[in-house]
Amino acid sequence: MKAPVIDLQAIRLAARKLEAGALVAFPTETVYGLGADAENPAAVASIYAAKGRPSNHPVIVHVAPEADIAYWVESVPPQAQALIAAFWPGPLTLILPRAAHIPDQVSGGQSSVGLRCPSHPVAQALLREFKGGKGGIAGPSANKFGHVSPTTAQHVRDEFDTEGDSPIACILDGGQSEVGIESTIIDLSRIASHGPVLLRPGHISAAQIGAVLGVAVQAADAAAPRASGTLESHYAPRTPVLLVASAQLAGTLQQMHQAGQSLALISYSALTTGMPSLAAQFPMAAEAQAYAHDLYAALRNMDHAAADLIVVETPPSSQAWQGVNDRLRRAAHDSSAVLAGFKK
Incomplete structure (x- = not known):
């Protein structure tokens, strides 16, 4: 895959828009995200409004490669550290107990939070520029809730600019997403009682995760945290x-x-x-x-x-x-x- 050109001026503009509470669409290696400041409840609420997303359906927080994960969670268990070392930056989201100071809007009111460090160079440049690399960008897929996720900047425009009145302040173009489907989501918030639990499959398989952790990854149970993209009807075009x-x-x-x-x-x-x-x-x-x-x-x-x-x-x-x-x-x-x- 040809490396995307990083427009530093566009990156700086997008970071300032995010810091001001606006929405920015940005590329990741999985799909394009609809980003907002994860610590700004009003900005996160605007994601839900733009997507038509239920407020109890959590969003994933994207962080820079150098981010202090401990800022976002109550604790970082060794299993999380092992998966971060093996698969970050990359298409893996970890669900961990949310730190008390992190707004619950990003977790749909749950006591957990989903964290991911994307590998896409444009996403990483944006995360490093935003709040000096110390912030987190809440970023579900940049499409209306339940629709097909976007893997190009044009898909995002098609989804939100149909009448020329987009809720998105700017769209960063990073070419077509390399992976093409959303990240694998692993729940580690109940690691002591349930072990690692697969909430959503993706590019990184349960077998790969199990090999790193030395234990089998369990299937989602009824008490598992709600996670992005796990409703029975999702990723659907308008045509049956x-x-x-x-x-x-x-x-x-x-x-x-x-x-x-x-x-x-x-x-x-x-x-x-x-x-x-x-x-x-x-x-x-x-x-x-x-x-x-x-x-x-x-x-x-x-x-x-x-x-x-x-x-x-x-x-x-x-x-x-x-x-x-x-x-x-x-x-x-x-x-x-x-x-x-x-x-x-």
Whole structure:
């Protein structure tokens, strides 16, 4: 990936906007974030308002590589220190007990806080400039709540500038996000009683985390903290999304086409037979990381195809695809119900 050009003047302007309480969109290696001063409750509230996000749905605080993590939390357990050493800067968010002086707006009223140090050079330059590197930027994805996350600056403009009245003071352009899906989220706030708990899969796998910690990562339980991007319906385009297994794909497409459905297809197989005419098609890589890189761009592209349905060939179920499958499952939350209705 070509290194993005860092416009220092734009970085300084964005940092001053954040310090004044405004919203700034900025690139990370996962997706673009909608940033505000994490210690300014009014600024964080403006994130929720701009996104239409429920106020009890926490946001992640981004910090510079040199940041003092202990400022944000009650304590930094050795497990957190080990994961920071192994994976930061990078696409890993740690949930830890929130320090008393940190406003609860960033945690949706919970006693924990999510922290991440991004690896994107533009994000790091912004974090180092903002409050002299000592601040934190609350930064959920820069899109309306529940919609497809943005992986380019243009995606952010498309999401918020449709009528020329954007709530965002400025957008930093850092090219297309390299990873393409949101960070892995690990809960360490209950480490003594529950061990490490996976709240959201991502580019860094549970197996990689378990290898560093020397213990298996547990699945989320009913009492786990709420975390970004974990609602059943999320990451969804406006056009309904249907997940269809590879073996049934050609037949299902033909059936839907004969029923008068206009279809857009996202697939990774080289399908050549049994294919009806399509409104649009987005061919994907058959390798998990490359697929993740293009996933949100594909969903956004197919959402503009004026199709009745976006049909997605279900990816493999191996560990490498866990993050991709998590996003697609949430994007196609009502997929089975739509298919069941179609087959009637």
